[in-house]
Each structure stands twice: as structure tokens, then as C-alpha cells.
Amino acid sequence: MTIQIGDTLPAGTLTENTPANKVDVLEALGTGKHVLFGVPGAFTPGCSKTxxxxxxADYDKWIAKGVQSINCMAVNDAFVMAAWGEAHGAAGKVRMLADADASYTKALGLDVESAGLGGTRCKRFAMVVEDGKVTHLQVEPDSFGLSCSLSDSLLAQL
Known part of the structure; x- marks a missing residue:
């Protein structure tokens, strides 16, 4: 079942920078206001260009809205996510989180099978989480498009 507005985030673990650096999702996003967005894959054209x-680019706008952290997740390994973040200057602005086995993506109900992209991927989505509960959620209707999950689209909802 797909996560909905009003739902509490499921428990789960992602990784950051290395597979050994585990991130407990509820510890990271359970208190305060946070953005979590998911992409089909690091270094893919839409994810990297837009x-x-x-x-x-909108980091300061998010902070002005009271957001404490911006978090990007994808079904990639931690090394790939770290390299992708470094290539885009994400440090200090967007936390790059890996869901190597797609277990957290599946727990959110935001997984999609795509043989052309290497199997199970994350649907493109964006959410605002306040004290562990989803307050805003935008999932691309076709799973991969670039419209409602973009930063400016989610910002407009706040």
C-alpha cells in the first residue's frame, strides 16, 4: 500500500556515504520538519539535470519555510549516491541516502519495476514530513515524470 498524507513514516534503514553508515529513517525524520524526495536513479538525465x-538551488527557500533537512533517496548503493551528491554540490544542503535493496522504497509503496532501468526503482516523489507524519506528498503520475515532485512544485504547496 502506498504511503498517504497523514500516515506515519515506516521504520527503516537507509545508508549514507558507505554501506556501513546506517541511517535510521525515524531518527533522522521523526522530529521536526523535513523534505524527503525520491528519484529513479542517481546520474540519470532527469534526476541530474532537473x-x-x-x-x-532552493535550499534557502526550504529553510525559510522551517524545513530542517532535505533528503534525497534512490535505489542505488551508498557510494553512487555519495558520488552523485558530490558531483552536484549537495553537501550541506541535500542529504544523499541510498536504499540499495529497495526495502524502504517498498515499505513506502513507492517502488516500480522497470527492466530498462535495472529492475526495481523508486517512483519519483516528494514529501514533507513533520514529526514523522507525511503532511504533503506528490508522486509523479507516470512514476518517472518531472512535474509535481519538483522542488518548486512542492514549495508551492506550503
Missing amino acids: HLPGYI
Whole structure:
């Protein structure tokens, strides 16, 4: 079942920078106001040219809205996510989180099978989480498009 507005985030673990650096999602996003957005894959064209750069560029706007952290997740390994973040200057603005086995993506109900992209991927989405509960959620209707999950689209909802 897909997560909905009003739902509490499921428990789960992602990784950051290395597979050994575990991030407990509820510890990271359970208190305060946070953005979590998901992309089909690091270094893919839409994700690299539009989706991630938009959140990096809008960092100050998000902070002005009371957001404490911006978090990007994808079904990639931690090394790939770290390299992708470094290539885009995400450090200090967007936290790059890996869901290597797609377990958290599946727990959110935001997984999509795509043989052309290497199997199970994350649907493109964006959400605002306040004290562990989803207050805003935008999921691309076709799973991969670039419209409602973009930074400016989600900002307009606040």
C-alpha cells in the first residue's frame, strides 16, 4: 500500500556515504520538519539535470519555510549516491541516502519495476514530513515524470 498524507513514516534503514553508515529513517525524520524526495536513479538525465539541482538551488527557500533537512533517496548503493551528491554540490544542503535493496522504497509503496532501468526503482516523489507524519506528498503520475515532485512544485504547496 502506498504511503498517504497523514500516515506515519515506516521504520527503516537507509545508508549514507558507505554501506556501513546506517541511517535510521525515524531518527533522522521523526522530529521536526523535513523534505524527503525520491528519484529513479542517481546520474540519470532527469534526476541530474532537473530534480536534484532544484532542491539544491532552493535550499534557502526550504529553510525559510522551517524545513530542517532535505533528503534525497534512490535505489542505488551508498557510494553512487555519495558520488552523485558530490558531483552536484549537495553537501550541506541535500542529504544523499541510498536504499540499495529497495526495502524502504517498498515499505513506502513507492517502488516500480522497470527492466530498462535495472529492475526495481523508486517512483519519483516528494514529501514533507513533520514529526514523522507525511503532511504533503506528490508522486509523479507516470512514476518517472518531472512535474509535481519538483522542488518548486512542492514549495508551492506550503
